[in-house]
Amino acid sequence: MNVSPTATFAGFVAAEKLADVVSTPKFEVEELETDLVVAGRDILAEGVVALSLVDPTGRPLPEWTPGAHVDLVPNASLVRQYSLCGSPADTGTWRIAVLRDPQSRGGSDFVHDKLHVGFSVRVRGPRNHFPLVSAPRYQFIAGGIGITPMLPMIEAAEAAGAAWQLAYGGRKRASMAFVGDLAAHGERVTIWPQDERGLLDLPGILGSARDDTLVYCCGPEPLLSAVEGACASWPAGALHVERFAAKPGADQPAPGARDSFEVICQRSGITVTVPAGRSVFEVLEDAGVSVLGSCLEGVCGTCEAAVIDGTPDHRDSVLSAEEQARNDAMMLCVSRSLSDRLVIDL
Amino acid sequence: MTPNYPRDCWYVAATSDEVGSGLLGRTLLDRPVVLYRLASGEVVALEDRCAHRGYPLSRGRLDGGLLVCGYHGLRYDTAGACAGVPSQPNVPYGVRVRAYPVREQPPFVWIWLGQPGRSSLHSPPALPWLSGDGWSSSGTTVCVAANYMLVHEHYLDLTHIPEVHPEETPPGLEQLPPLDHVSVSEMSVTYTRTLPPADLADWEAEATGLPRDREYKRRHHGTFISPAILAEGWQIDGGDGQLYEQARIHAVTPESPARTHLFSRFAHNFALDRALVGQHLHAVMAKVMREDVAVIEAIEATAGYEGSASGIHLTADAGVLQVRRIVARMLATETGRTPAEADRAPRSAPAPKTARPG
Numbered sequence: 001m002n003v004s005p006t007a008t009f010a011g012f013v014a015a016e017k018l019a020d021v022v023s024t025p026k027f028e029v030e031e032l033e034t035d036l037v038v039a040g041r042d043i044l045a046e047g048v049v050a051l052s053l054v055d056p057t058g059r060p061l062p063e064w065t066p067g068a069h070v071d072l073v074p075n076a077s078l079v080r081q082y083s084l085c086g087s088p089a090d091t092g093t094w095r096i097a098v099l100r101d102p103q104s105r106g107g108s109d110f111v112h113d114k115l116h117v118g119f120s121v122r123v124r125g126p127r128n129h130f131p132l133v134s135a136p137r138y139q140f141i142a143g144g145i146g147i148t149p150m151l152p153m154i155e156a157a158e159a160a161g162a163a164w165q166l167a168y169g170g171r172k173r174a175s176m177a178f179v180g181d182l183a184a185h186g187e188r189v190t191i192w193p194q195d196e197r198g199l200l201d202l203p204g205i206l207g208s209a210r211d212d213t214l215v216y217c218c219g220p221e222p223l224l225s226a227v228e229g230a231c232a233s234w235p236a237g238a239l240h241v242e243r244f245a246a247k248p249g250a251d252q253p254a255p256g257a258r259d260s261f262e263v264i265c266q267r268s269g270i271t272v273t274v275p276a277g278r279s280v281f282e283v284l285e286d287a288g289v290s291v292l293g294s295c296l297e298g299v300c301g302t303c304e305a306a307v308i309d310g311t312p313d314h315r316d317s318v319l320s321a322e323e324q325a326r327n328d329a330m331m332l333c334v335s336r337s338l339s340d341r342l343v344i345d346l
Numbered sequence: 347m348t349p350n351y352p353r354d355c356w357y358v359a360a361t362s363d364e365v366g367s368g369l370l371g372r373t374l375l376d377r378p379v380v381l382y383r384l385a386s387g388e389v390v391a392l393e394d395r396c397a398h399r400g401y402p403l404s405r406g407r408l409d410g411g412l413l414v415c416g417y418h419g420l421r422y423d424t425a426g427a428c429a430g431v432p433s434q435p436n437v438p439y440g441v442r443v444r445a446y447p448v449r450e451q452p453p454f455v456w457i458w459l460g461q462p463g464r465s466s467l468h469s470p471p472a473l474p475w476l477s478g479d480g481w482s483s484s485g486t487t488v489c490v491a492a493n494y495m496l497v498h499e500h501y502l503d504l505t506h507i508p509e510v511h512p513e514e515t516p517p518g519l520e521q522l523p524p525l526d527h528v529s530v531s532e533m534s535v536t537y538t539r540t541l542p543p544a545d546l547a548d549w550e551a552e553a554t555g556l557p558r559d560r561e562y563k564r565r566h567h568g569t570f571i572s573p574a575i576l577a578e579g580w581q582i583d584g585g586d587g588q589l590y591e592q593a594r595i596h597a598v599t600p601e602s603p604a605r606t607h608l609f610s611r612f613a614h615n616f617a618l619d620r621a622l623v624g625q626h627l628h629a630v631m632a633k634v635m636r637e638d639v640a641v642i643e644a645i646e647a648t649a650g651y652e653g654s655a656s657g658i659h660l661t662a663d664a665g666v667l668q669v670r671r672i673v674a675r676m677l678a679t680e681t682g683r684t685p686a687e688a689d690r691a692p693r694s695a696p697a698p699k700t701a702r703p704g
Contacts, residue, residue: 030529032530127531
């Protein structure tokens with residue numbers, strides 16, 4: 001592909017010869033995809049490798065905000081989400097840090113074993129379902145590799161002059177990435193290796209509910225569940241969590257779930273029937289409705305659609321309990337229906 | 347209508363040639379701002395309102411590096427601190443006006459009117475069409491009596507071209523085909539459409555010098571880069587191995603909810619050694635811009651932005667809807683609401699459910 005001088009950032013339309021452009025028969029909304037090159041690779045801690053990704057022609061990358069993540073797409077069947085952990089001010093480089101997961105389904109092994117400096121990888125996004133909402137004070141809680149989205153959040157909180165604290169737990173000190181960098185923040189950061197101090201003392205860290213504080217948590221499922229429990233008495237909307245795997249039990253049908261139901265796409269004027277065993281997302285895609293999707297496990301939030309009428313059976317791990325209860329949005333990849341018909345804004 | 351523009355964003359305050367040795371007063375995002383250039387070439391932006399009686403500092407004068415109020419002669423340094431009061435020996439403690447972060451990337455002077463500390467986390471976007479490398483550009487600045495989103499939404503859906511600009515539409519193209527792709531990231535939206543082969547419009551023939559005895563393929567593409575800037579390009583495949591591209595870069599800076607500064611630049615990547623081509627394209631694009639502004643102002647005068655945004659959506663609105671989503675998210679995170687709430691009610695602004703100070 002020729003690279004155009006018109007490129008304001010990677011992903012901007014390159015000026016190929018128009019003769020080479022194949023007009024797609026069906027118009028599609030897609031997420032930005034671009035091939036980036038590994039420009040730097042560092043071992044940050046035991047089992048944690050950090051990659052610096054750049055555009056091969058040196059173009060600036062699209063803007064993002066703290067909490068954003070990208071998909072690495074080595075091939076169509078291997079899509080993994082990683083939080084951006086560098087500075088949003090650095091528009092030339094995206095940084096990710098990846099823990100080698102012994103139960104890897106291929107994602108972390110690929111990054112650790114195959115992505116050497118100079119190698120190219122397809123990247124999709126960024127997108128952000130964990131945005132840093134403006135507040136005077138933040139409590140950040142990270143478990144293990146869940147530290148990654150917290151780093152740009154800390155930079156932004158500092159820049160805005162907000163008060164913040166970070167509690168960072170991990171198995172042992174040697175496995176915890178960025179501990180050295182975080183030391184510069186002094187007492188605002190509490191490093192909590194499990195082999196030295198046990199599990200994070202959540203009641204001690206969180207204290208009593210405050211209405212000037214937002215809580216941001218990213219880490220393994222047991223930590224997320226524990227923080228959700230500990231924040232039960234906090235104001236609605238105070239707790240923000242990021243999951244990279246489906247919440248246990250989230251995929252269970254609610255009482256009254258329909259096996260088969262009708263979905264009406266209001267804007268495009270298309271109606272489909274979703275049978276048992278097929279997702280709303282698949283059926284809409286087959287019907288030619290342009291839908292965005294990525295993880296297809298109810299985790300990444302890409303396929304969120306506004307619900308105009310009907311009651312979804314929420315089976316995702318993105319929306320909070322309050323958000324689910326409003327029944328005005330759903331994740332098309334996993335959620336189904338409690339009513340015979342859903343009307344969605346597509 | 348309440349302001350619907352994110353503040354944590356670099357906006358264009360002026361073109362470089364507007365900021366000279368004099369004082370330029372301008373309202374940007376509801377704030378009075380005075381811009382001036384120091385002898386070193388550096389641009390300064392201060393609140394255009396004396397801390398004493400609120401007289402506009404842009405009606406004063408420069409004395410060396412100090413800005414002197416034209417009312418009682420208070421002097422301000424480039425950081426906005428009061429450096430002298432003629433009627434008394436000492437300066438009252440802590441007297442100052444706000445100074446705004448500024449960055450100049452010709453042809454634009456960019457300003458940050460948001461939370462001051464956050465300016466360091468962002469940069470004004472690179473605009474290679476305007477840097478002179480392989481491109482020639484010119485521009486026009488107007489004040490549009492309309493909400494800034496009406497300007498963005500106009501340029502995000504160019505299916506208006508045959509109706510609004512019939513003279514500039516390639517003959518035989520009664521309508522623009524649907525978009526091929528809309529590509530979204532967290533903060534940007536890019537759209538493209540490929541046009542079926544058609545004859546050259548007069549302006550295209552005159553600018554490119556291509557023979558009129560055949561039909562040409564074209565592609566139109568655009569990118570919403572931020573709430574401050576939108577770029578689009580019109581490419582003609584010359585069939586001679588050359589791609590003739592005409593780009594329009596629209597810097598969109600709200601003055602108030604119903605008024606918008608529009609700094610448009612017109613760039614082209616061919617016939618760079620022929621000044622007449624540039625002049626011709628400038629004249630055509632300036633005419634097109636006047637027609638665009640007339641449409642946008644008519645919508646503001648009748649429906650207003652909220653009325654316009656509550657209209658029905660068509661397939662061609664895919665880019666518009668993605669941009670509304672991005673802007674709603676930016677507004678929500680700035681005001682301390684969760685974006686999820688904003689996403690689902692983009693047309694109204696309900697009271698935040700969990701109001702937070704700051």
